[in-house]
Amino acid sequence: MTAPTTSEQPPNPVLASVVELARAAAQQEAGDEPIGAHAGVLAEDEASVTHLFEASHPGYDGWRWAVTIATTGGDEDPVTISEVVLLPGPDSLVAPDWVPWGERVRAGDLGVGDLMPTTPDDPRLVPGYLESDDPAVEEVAREVGLGRVRVLSRFGRLESARRWEGGDFGPRSDMARSAPAACGTCGFYQQLAGSLGGAFGVCTNEITPADGHVVHVEYGCGAHSEAEVDTGSPVPVAELVYDDSELEVEQ
Structure with missing residues (x-):
């Protein structure tokens, strides 16, 4: 059973009034553990409700005993216990949602000695078929990945491009927005080969955070090869004029 949810209709008044009957059912299920205060009643439908009681079971802080009771509908019909379960409340500590193994690994999880095999149908990869003894052909083949x-x-390629463009070294990062110029005009920018080279390259400036990383052509930083610093005074200074036409002698 999952956590009960309220319906739009109010709970059946007869079923809502039998709190002690619901408590007794919860106590029977809990054994020697005491049952806490009544936490409310929820309408399941016109003929059934769920009574909630605070649980005092060690390790289950915030959990509640949920006792569902029902009747066939008439005021004189007997009330029956449908089920009694222990359910998490809104403030209870529960395990995180289960995630399939293939979706658990995140960027940066791979450590020294770890193996992370790809599946045969990985959509990021396609077969490379070309193999030649001609050095000229092989040189071109290696460049395009064959x-x-x-x-x-x-x-x-598109997934990589989206990830890099939206990363720390993309055109919309804080560093890029405050840079004097883009990487595409920087002497330290080494363009990638292949189709990704139209938008990405590698930074080779050792003093920047992007050194050795793939950067977008529109990324930039303050270490651009053509960056210049204005060494002039920020305060306007008038040009000094010396009058040396007269010589004053003091005795």
Whole structure:
């Protein structure tokens, strides 16, 4: 049973009044553990309600005993106990939602010695078929990624581009917005090969946070190769004029 939910209709007054009957059912299920205060009643439908009682079971802070009782509808019909369960309340500590194993790994989880195999149908990869003894062909093949068992698919390239563009070294980061110029005009910008090279490269300036990282062509920082610092005084200073046409001698 999941946590009970309220319906739009009010609870059946007869069923709502039998609090002690519901408490006795909860006590029978709880055994020697005392049952706490009555926490409310929820209407399931016109012929059944759920009474809630605070639980005092160790390790179950905030949980409630939920006792569902029902009747066939008439005022003289007997009231029956449908079920008694222990359910989490709004402030109870519960386990996080279950996540499939394939979705649990996050960026940065891979450690030294860890293995993270990809599935045969990984949409980010496609087979690489070309293999040649011609060095000229192999040089071009390596540049575009051929000659390997699998290479990046179009989906994989687009996913990488979206991730990089929206990351710390993308055009909308705080550093990029305050930079004097973009990486595309920087001498430390090394363009990537292949189709991703149209928008991405690698920073080679060791004093920047982006050194060794893939950066967007429109990213930028204060260490741009052509950045200049104005060394002039921020306060306007009038030009000084010395009159040396007359010589004053003091005795």
